[in-house]
Amino acid sequence: MRGSVARLAGVFALVLVAASSAFGQAVSTASIAGTIRDASGAMLPGVTVTATQTGTGLTRTAVSDATGGYLLTQLPVGPYRLEFTLQGFRTSVQQGIVLQVNTNPTINATLELGELAETIQVEANSPLIETRSPGIGMVVENERVLELPLNGRQTLDLIYLTGMAAPSGTLSGARGGQASAGSPGTIAVAGGLPNGTAYVLDGSTHNDPYNNAAMPFPFPEALQEFKVEASALAAQYGHHSAAVVNAVTKSGTNVVHGSGFEFLRDDSLNAVDPFAAIGADGRRRSDGLNRNQFGGSIGGPIARDRLFYFAAYQRTHVRRVPTSNFAFAPTMAMLSGDFRAFAAPECQGGRQVNLRPPFVNNQIDPALFSPASLKLTSLLGVKPDTACGQVFFDQVDDSDEDVFTTKIDYTVSGSHTVFGRLQFNKFDSPTNYDGKAAMSFTTSAFKNRVYAFALGDTKLFGNNIVNAFHATINRGNYGKEYVPLFDYSDLGVKATPVMTDYMRLSVTGGFSVMGPGALPTLTPTWTYQVADDLSVIRGRHQFGFGANYIQTKYDSTSFLAAAGNTTFTGQSTGLGLADFLLGRAASFSAGTLTGVHVQSRYIGLYAQDSWRVSPNVTLNAGLRWDPYMPVYSKGPVHALRSRSLQQGIEEHAVSECGRRARVSTRRGDARQLDRAQRSLERCAACRHCDRSEGSRD
Template identity: 20%
Template structure:
């Protein structure tokens, strides 16, 4: 079965020819913009001042001249590193502004008041990484230092939106299938969230529940969680938008290593019923039949290894940055003592251990083709499998119920930025998303499923399976034109998505399911 999205392409073709005229605030999702306004000591605008913007981390230089209104706009600036702005004009003291950091999709404004030779110039900066928003976009920005300093369980990037109080976990949390946190805002659905990665769409279009390939936490330069009033460039959604910009290399070699271990043998397997009831709740009574509290999935052993490295290949020209994560988790569940003996393991051990493994990789290459053209290439890999997802085996579900869930996805992206003229910038992006399988359910031993309720309930056998894929290609192009304080953008995006495979989520029964009367207690071989 193959399904092609029936409505995206027509809508996108319309968008491709749409003309968008917006204030400076509506910038590209993965870059920033800077406006430099030049005036003299009387407040009059200064035309013809030379403005130079230098990225101190990569050596990238952009030079423009202030126009009739005394301002110059520099769009498409990388978020990596800090900027130094130099303003020079014959007869005036030149002025340098250092340490400017930019935010994704926003504009920093630098107002420079030049004075005659020998005097001291004045500089006013607003709208940078430490400033306030100058547009109605509502959301929260998280930069790399904030992300590094925040303890995040499991290092799941999809947990970060919960740091914005406008978001909450979606029902079911999403751990059943993709081991990620689902989130919603307002009255929205978990399937309406859209994800933008380095300016391109990164949705898992087959089910629209999360991104098709998870990004390692160490690869994120900046994440913005947007609830509403965001630019149309974040696209295709009736709900919130998640904008992620990855790190790029610089002239300095840098990296990090991280190891986390949670040994299972050190975890308490049972707890006392003491303080079961809060002292302030006088109507609460501890059940007489409750002798202990036994947590689920104990022991739960978790180990995670993460590493990042970035630096120059050719100084001031070619840079790389790579991040990898590996997660190893063993969760133990216990079978019910009410299960008939013939359903239990031969050794009588009631413990059943599930194994979760995930490998993430993100690699990025930035290259300066010419002084006015840059190229970014990025690849992201996400591979994981779980042989007891959401504790399918445990309680009255016998070990023969076990099945494996797996996902194999990768994405590739190419961004080309070209400064056509001092006031004309073109950004072209191509992205390919491959989820094959995007969902794979495999029974460890394919067999008919038998269930019985009543005083001696049980479920044995596993007959469900599925193998689904999703492929998506996207091309987008944006042309930005500026003149003084005026800024216009023309752009469009075309996406083609194909999905198919066999079965459904969470698997289609192949050999059938039989349910026996709940009044019978006969051995399995004698059930009727």
């Protein structure tokens, strides 16, 4: 501990001597900077700059320095009005300025001689080009979030619009941007790790501690905008190395705004599936699809210019029964020992299969059949009526998802603002068991609950010091439940099942029951975060200092080994179904419950400086310290001793970034090439370290 404190003191001493780093603003806000001149082009010091957020009435002020420069930090995103006043000059007002998340536009002004009461109004749009940051990023603004078509209305898919993101496969246990089933594809940004992206929502961490993918994101009506940043990130960013996805939820304003929506898909509007099963009437069966997604949002004032609310809700209701699922089960001929029809080319993909000796003419004495296999055949719930034994069955595909987002913004005073945001996701999906065919049960029931709470507090100490504090509590409760059907004891097999009324079995070229997807699992997760960012403006320097503490925990319980597994591959007779009826298994396994109960702590400290060398040149430098803190366990770690687990993770982390150093340097400059702000030259170099979170990395 003393060594860590000493290293920390040494790092910050080095930082203070070097006057390092990039931007000290909270990641969910924006800043405005610029230079003020008179009509002759001379710099104007002492100009009062007032920024007013037109939606809420929030005001911030700054005074230009000796070189005419000014800087306003920690501004909430949204539309603004800028006013420039100086005795002896006409007041200049610029409207139509829209600040986007984590952007730093340069907005210059020119004041003309005249009375202070005279006002010149200019309709101005802040330049799209980033004129101060050395990093590369792109904002997906609210218009595109709302208007672009999205399959399933998953806002994370909009990351691909940034031009530097690509699908990167799946992660084990991935839950993607929704609290639903399946393993959706992860996103790699700028060639980085698929689980190396830091997701930030309203300035708070939004990564799933189980696999480092994103937790559920707000749906379009609840999301204001987001920005994807990569390459030379400021020292303020840590924890993950590839990129940062920085999102902001909507807030209420002085005007009540609301919306409502509904999206409907129904089988009556779809074409007939040419591969669907044929019903009793001789026609292709319908899957009965009904997908209804509806909801709305509302926001407004509770107390004008002081207290605002926003709330949004979305429900996704899906009912569907796909009918194109089939398998091959023992026919009456097979049960009587006759495999001639099943071994023929018509049932074996165009090739003739002959049972291996001692069996002759593709026939087996039924007396040799296993009583356990015959019992299981009677429990399958299907009766083949074709020579090949093909049977069709339904698999239910129903789900209900509810998403609720609410946010409260409170302007305590002109120098103090507070907000609180809560997002709740609920996903329920029953098993796909149709109630008849045992082989239809391949997916267990999902009962997922995700809570994400964020609290933010921004306090100004004069015009040049701003402090932003964030606290976060994220809770995920991911559970899967199975349907009790039968186990080995029901078949007369002398086995001691760890899971009652459940067993896994597969037959090559035939059928399978209760596969891995049908297993129950429990994966509760917790995330706690406390972060603080301090921005200090001194002359042409904007210093930033900050600390970030994150504690994560997950308890995973797996029934994969406990369920056991029996396979029949045809290695004995040449046909899987023949091996099955004879009871000649190719493999059998059984075990106990497994799981990992681990926690991790992360600490990140940084110092940074943005130095405005001239109106056109900004130099950035920074230093970040991320001490290595290994994953640890306070509960039982099945199959691995805790010490062995920690040593393995420690060795993995050392190979990535070094156990003790974990010091990231960031350097860069942004040079504006013309006064019209149409072109910019960037140059940067940095070192990033990624934080591993347990066994899923």
